[in-house]
Amino acid sequence: MYNLALDFGNTAIKYGFFEAESLRKSGTIGQEQELALLPEITQIDNVIISSVRENIGKLSALSEVKGITITLNYQTPIPVKNGYETPQTLGMDRLAAVIGAKALYPDKDCLVIDAGTCITYDFVDNQHYYHGGSIAPGLEMKFKAVHTFTQKLPLVEQTSGPVKLTGRNTREAIQSGILNGTLAEVQGIINVYKEQAPKLVVVLCGGDAAFFETNLKQHIFVVPELVLIGLNRILNYNV
Known part of the structure; x- marks a missing residue:
C-alpha cells in the first residue's frame, strides 16, 4: 500500500x-x-x-x-487524545508533528519543537495524551521585527556560525540578542518540561532546526520529515 x-x-x-x-x-x-x-x-x-x-x-x-x-481537520480521527481546549484553532501541522513524534517514540514523553516562522512547543505524554503547548516568534520574524519597529536599526541576516555573546557593533549586537536570546529561551523551556518529565524526548523539525541542533546544549533529535511522518500515521489510522 x-x-x-x-x-x-x-x-x-x-x-x-x-x-x-x-x-x-x-x-x-x-x-x-x-x-x-x-x-x-x-x-x-x-x-x-x-x-x-x-x-x-x-x-x-x-x-x-x-x-x-x-x-486533515480537527474532526479527523487521530491516534492520540487531543486535550487542546480549542481544537478547531490548532494548526494541523502542529498536530501532525506531535503524532509523528509518537510514531517514532511511542512510549516516551515528547516535546516537539517546530522551529519555523514561529517556534512552537507541543507536549504529548507517554500515554498518548496531547496537552497543548506554546507559540513564539521565530528567528526570521525577530530579525524583521527589530528592523520594522525601530527607526535606525538595520535588517540583519541570520548567521549559521558561532554567535558572539557580546556584539562589538550593531549588526553583531542584534545577532547576539536574537540568536543567543532565542537559544536561552528554547533551552529554558526544555529544562522546565524536563522537571515535569525527566525522561523527556525532545524532537525538532522546521527550517531552523539545524541551527538549534548545532547550538543547544541538550540531547535532541532532529527529524525534518516529522510532519509528513505524522500525516502518514493519521492516514494509516483511518484506512
Whole structure:
C-alpha cells in the first residue's frame, strides 16, 4: 500500500511517499501542478493533505487515487487524545508533528519543537495524551521585527556560525540578542518540561532546526520529515 502525505505551507508544498510506515521519498515543490511530474504519483493508494491555505481546490494529479483522500481537520480521527481546549484553532501541522513524534517514540514523553516562522512547543505524554503547548516568534520574524519597529536599526541576516555573546557593533549586537536570546529561551523551556518529565524526548523539525541542533546544549533529535511522518500515521489510522 502506497500513501502520499502533502503538507501545504504558505509558499511551498512538502510531500512524502510512504509504503506502509516507511518513508520512501520526500521533497518540496512550488506548485500543485508539479505533483503530476512525480513518477511515484501513479502508484498512490491513499492521500492525506494538511494545509495552512484557505483553499487548495481539487488536485487533478490525484484524480486516479484508488483509496481514500483525507484533508486533515480537527474532526479527523487521530491516534492520540487531543486535550487542546480549542481544537478547531490548532494548526494541523502542529498536530501532525506531535503524532509523528509518537510514531517514532511511542512510549516516551515528547516535546516537539517546530522551529519555523514561529517556534512552537507541543507536549504529548507517554500515554498518548496531547496537552497543548506554546507559540513564539521565530528567528526570521525577530530579525524583521527589530528592523520594522525601530527607526535606525538595520535588517540583519541570520548567521549559521558561532554567535558572539557580546556584539562589538550593531549588526553583531542584534545577532547576539536574537540568536543567543532565542537559544536561552528554547533551552529554558526544555529544562522546565524536563522537571515535569525527566525522561523527556525532545524532537525538532522546521527550517531552523539545524541551527538549534548545532547550538543547544541538550540531547535532541532532529527529524525534518516529522510532519509528513505524522500525516502518514493519521492516514494509516483511518484506512
